[in-house]
Amino acid sequence: MxxxxxxxxxxxFFRSATFGKSLGxxxxxxxxxxxxxxxxxxxxxxxxxxxxxxxxxxxxxxxxxxxxxxxxxxxxxxxxxxxxxxxxxxxxxxxxxxxxxxxxxxxxxxxxxxxxxxxxxxxxxxxxxxxxxxxxxxxxxxxxxxxxxxxxxxxxxxxxxxxxxxxxxxxxxxxxxxxxxxxxxxxxxxxxxxxxxxxxxxxxxxxxxxxxxxxxxxxxxxxxxxxxxxxxxxxxKAKSIKANTSDLEWTKKFGEMGPFLQLDLKMIWRNKRTKSQVFISLLFVFYGLIFYTQDIYANMMPMNVFLGVFMTGIFLSNFGQFIPAWDSSYYSMMMSQNIPLRKYLDSKATLISVSVVVMFLLTIPYVYFGWKILAINFACALYNLGVNIPVILFFGSFNKKRIELDQSPFGNMQGTSATQFLIMVPVLIAPIVLFSIFYYLISFEVALMVLSVLGMIGFAMKNYFLTKITEQYRRKKYGMIAGFKEKAG
Structure with missing residues (x-):
């Protein structure tokens, strides 16, 4: 048998309709x-x-x-x-x-x-x-x-x-x-x-x-x-699915952004791929233990900046780089409705901002390794809030590849394109380069102030940046809809 x-x-296996298409x-x-x-x-x-x-x-x-x-x-x-x-x-x-x-x-x-x-x-x-x-x-x-x-x-x-x-x-x-x-x-x-x-x-x-x-x-x-x-x-037997029907009433306090926040939170909790982003982000809070416990990295401040940007912005990077591809299965329906695109982007920015704040709070215990570590993580969190959030939302307008949320989260390259690799330059490399220039030419304090001030300026100009990003999404609207409709063979 x-x-x-x-x-x-x-x-x-060999007679499958998709065998020849995925043979390579x-x-x-x-x-x-x-x-x-x-x-x-x-x-x-x-x-x-x-x-x-x-x-x-x-x-x-x-x-x-x-x-x-x-x-x-x-x-x-x-x-x-x-x-x-x-x-x-x-x-x-x-x-x-x-x-x-x-x-x-x-x-x-x-x-x-x-x-x-x-x-x-x-x-x-x-x-x-x-x-x-x-x-x-x-x-x-x-x-x-x-x-x-x-x-x-x-x-x-x-x-x-x-x-x-x-x-x-x-x-x-x-x-x-x-x-x-x-x-x-x-x-x-x-x-x-x-x-x-x-x-x-x-x-x-x-x-x-x-x-x-x-x-x-x-x-x-x-x-x-x-x-x-x-x-x-x-x-x-007819298939029945029991759903978690949490109404998330508290999101109504955000006004017109409330429905979008509800959709995002339900999507994250109900789908394995998005849920894995949350677990991975929480797990990477402990990433600092690999470096902070090693004497060789104690005086490598640019490395500590990398850790600060990475740990406080891990959800920003993992989740944000695929905006709006997460909504690709119903993006065309959303764009055909009288839905304010600006509020849609505001809700994404708010969700990511909360994640940056939460991740920073979780890294506070690293003050055990010195006050400089806490100061670096705080400056990096400000930079993520003011600079990296607008940057990652802007790059999202170039996403045209569909994501199937019911697929396995690991080894899944759906939604990945050159955009995901290019985005790492301004998000991760730029703050390290900026910090290194001012750190080696002037001082540690000045380098941190540069990151912090850039973050605060970006946060103060949030409305201006989001307005420009909204215009970019409108220009790319039909190309994104066409791309999201294409399913992988």
């Missing part, structure tokens, strides 16, 4: 996948020697066991966004003498051999081979690899259960951040706590039964869940 299902899926992209992604696998294998083979050099007093096996808990959490977090759930058209089989159990087992078995599971093996298997060449016990190493694969399967089947649950994503992301913070400030050492558990998979061969048992248990839970969903009535 497995052979039959595989053959049918293979024919479905599939070949390109194939080359990229091979490159990634080779890189992982090289990294795995060299990891033993890297760890031996960095931690000469520790066994590489013990060192890598310390970081296993972070690997598990990161795997779960990334798979939530990137891994596609196994899909199979089961309707034709439900009227034939094909067992539902066979269908469920096939779907779960196919997910077990997905590329995401093989990625980990391409790293750990070369690492294990190097261990064998360095006289590590063969039985221990081989069973350790089996245990790793069992953990990978656990992660795979857990993801199948939680993939549609946003609360699970928050829990996983919070655990990563909280664990790193507690470990950094010396409150709780996650590495020391979990290292013995993961090292036991190598030190005690019989411990391999634990992850194997967990993998079997997660498989059983998924099987029971799938089995209850495989029945013909499910395909005949």
């Amino acid at each position: 497995f052979k039959l299902f595989t053959r049918l899926q293979w024919k479905s 992209l599939k070949i390109l992604m194939g080359f990229f996948g091979v490159y990634m696998l080779v890189s992982l294998a090289g990294a795995g083979g060299g990891m033993y020697f890297i760890l031996k050099k960095i931690f000469p007093e520790q066994s590489p096996m013990w060192t890598i066991s310390q970081y296993f808990i972070y690997w598990v959490l990161i795997e779960l977090f990334l798979r939530y966004f990137m891994q596609k759930l196994p899909v199979m058209d089961i309707k034709p089989f439900l009227t034939t003498p094909v067992k539902k159990s066979a269908i469920a087992h096939y779907i779960l078995g196919r997910s077990a051999v997905s590329m995401y599971n093989l990625l980990s093996l391409f790293f750990f298997v070369p690492f294990a081979i190097v261990l064998l060449f360095n006289d590590y016990p063969a039985l221990n190493v081989l069973l350790w690899v089996v245990a790793i694969f069992a953990i990978v399967l656990c992660i795979n089947y857990i993801n199948l259960l939680i993939n549609k649950n946003d609360k699970a994503l928050v829990v996983i992301g919070s655990s990563m951040v909280l664990g790193y913070a507690l470990n950094y400030f010396g409150v709780f050492d996650m590495k020391a706590f979990f290292a013995p558990m993961f090292h036991a998979l190598y030190a005690y061969p019989m411990a391999v039964l634990v992850p194997i048992g967990l993998a079997a248990f997660m498989y059983y839970i998924n099987y029971k869940y799938l089995y209850t969903k495989i029945y013909l009535d499910a395909t005949l």
Whole structure:
């Protein structure tokens, strides 16, 4: 039966109407996948020697066991966004003498051999081979690899259960951040706590039964869940969608901008791609920990300006660069109505301005690393509010590529054009260059004042800039409508 299902899926793949149209992209992604696998294998083979050099007093096996808990959490977090759930058209089989159990087992078995599971093996298997060449016990190493694969399967089947649950994503992301913070400030050492558990998979061969048992248990839970969903009535039942009907009454305080703010907030919350922009922005608040904790960057003020512009303006960049393509599916309808375009742009500017303020408030704890960091982030937030918001709205008038909000947020290039690359010059590079000129020629204080004053001037001239930008959108109106109507083949 497995052979039959595989053959049918293979024919479905090659006979798809979109196969020929995207063949070039599939070949390109194939080359990229091979490159990634080779890189992982090289990294795995060299990891033993890297760890031996960095931690000469520790066994590489013990060192890598310390970081296993972070690997598990990161795997779960990334798979939530990137891994596609196994899909199979089961309707034709439900009227034939094909067992539902066979269908469920096939779907779960196919997910077990997905590329995401093989990625980990391409790293750990070369690492294990190097261990064998360095006289590590063969039985221990081989069973350790089996245990790793069992953990990978656990992660795979857990993801199948939680993939549609946003609360699970928050829990996983919070655990990563909280664990790193507690470990950094010396409150709780996650590495020391979990290292013995993961090292036991190598030190005690019989411990391999634990992850194997967990993998079997997660498989059983998924099987029971799938089995209850495989029945013909499910395909005949009318599809109903329960929507979150929050009325957002408070947006009416913004007058004519209120309806547009409601549309934006509902769009962000109801669609995975826009919602991911919010989660990514919140996650990048911790980006500063990578640099502020390193002595080498302590006196590199231009780098700190980059961090300030990036962290306070991450939502501005990620969300703003695709305005108005987010509304591409109904943009032509909006433009055919008696809708004030200026208020539409005002609502976008207000939403992004709130995000800049919120992101700045979230970066205030970085004052722990010095008052200069707080001053830089404040100046960068002002610059984002006064200069970068008008700039990014102006560049939005050149967006003509459609975005499908129901598509996967990762690896999705919809809406991307040369505009998205050009926009990084004025938004990210310009403030760093300006700061560097005044910093090296005059002083740190003067450089910060230049960024702050430019931001305040831009904010004071907001109405003038938005009026000019509105005129630009009117001139580009019909070209944008025509572009948004074109769907990718």
